Amino acid sequence: MARTVVNMPAQAKRGEIIEIKTLAGHTMETGFRHSERGEAIPRDIITQFVCTYNGVEVFRAELSPAIAANPLITFTTVATESGTLEFKWLGDKGFTAAHSAKLNVV
């Protein structure tokens, strides 16, 4: 499974806006490069990133070849209730990666 790093607080006050920083290991091959012999290297990128909070989608991003390798995506969400945040990355060639983190809301 691909490497992923998610940084977010483990605990937050109800209604507090938390910042979530995510990193995914992926070369994000653009599809515009050519090999040493002049052959086109096919595109191989992460195309979508989704975050769900207790099953409800709270953030989604569509990525393109213009996103740098090992994509960093930082976004925010409101700490509404305790539970689990699930992070999913989907991409070309059936790429998937997932990460989950618990948030305690006080």
Add this chain to the structure above:
Amino acid sequence: MKRGVLFTAAAVLVAAAFAGEIPLAERRSGYDFMSRETRAMQDDDATNPGMLWVLEGESLWNRKDGERSCADCHRDAASSMKGVATRYPSVDATGRLLNLEQRINACRVERQKVPALAFEGRELLALTAYVTRPSRGLPIEIKVDEKVRPHLEAGRTAFHRRQGQLNLSCAQCHDERSGIKLAGNTIPQAHPTGYPIYRLEWQGVGSLQRRLRNCYIGVRAEPYAYGSPEFVELELYLMWRARGMKLETPAVRP
């Protein structure tokens, strides 16, 4: 008599050749030459892409290879590996000059009885990054004794030797001209304080030897193969040249 004169002349020339070395107090890490944004990328573990490799290295450290894992002998890397990377390359008990990657492979082959990991492969880079991480913030400490000295001198000579179609030595750019611009970028002093390093150019983590190969290709010289003794001696000299400077691994550079 003549030989004596020649010898003295040679010694003077050799001394003069090394005269351009950067004074210890004026040494600056490549970090100082970067933009604020690239520095921020390095400083925040949450956004430092090199941490993906450190994370992978952690699972490799704990993985049983052969009969045991690294952790079985070395326990918690955060304490057992603290300061280790500051002392490499070094000469081991059998008299071989080894860099950290080679030291890790020696452990695998001799202690774990498993094959060595390929140079510049993701696993060896990840493991090396993980092993170096606990030394972040610690000063480089290369000890020079009679065993190390000949290798150090060989590395120093290599650093000052003109090579390639462009006929340039490392010293000409990195000792004498660091700080000035080349093709829009500032020439760094070339201190290996952040290896294995995440280079934006590579969009991934690479070793010091990969960077050295880039430099050789840059001056249009035939680069040595990974793991070649010439590179390890050059690594030794570069680390010694950077003695006292703090390790930044995993660093980020353009």
Add this chain to the structure above:
Amino acid sequence: MTSRREFLVLACGALSGAAQAQLPPDIGAKRKAAAEEALRKITGGAPLRSGRVKLDIPPLIDNGNAVPLTVTVESPMTQAEHVRAIHVLTERNPQPNVVSAHLGPRAGRASITTRVRLADTQTVTAIAQLSDGSFWVDRVPVVVTLSACLEDGLI
């Protein structure tokens, strides 16, 4: 690993353009048109207003491979009034889309940060799509430099 012969072929090929797909002479105009088309797809022809959205990107870039970029939009982020999406476009990259982020009131704050690739010195455009159907834009010109000694694929 490249043999010496392969290196020479590549070098000569690079000079004659044979090793790489040759770009048409009007590539600049083509890419700009593609960017405008991408913009039209997002807005559906609705007018773009200046303000409320801020694109933070360094004006001078170390290396176009990984440029940090943050887009923030002034918005209360309530159910009644929030940012639906943030889009980023370029005019000189091989294709114009960079990222599209879908937010909503649960975001709390309309802000995203990522790292992008910029092929050349150019203007980067950030568009905010609000819940009331309006579109707001911020455009920032950036200068992109590259490392002096390129690897050129000959690792």
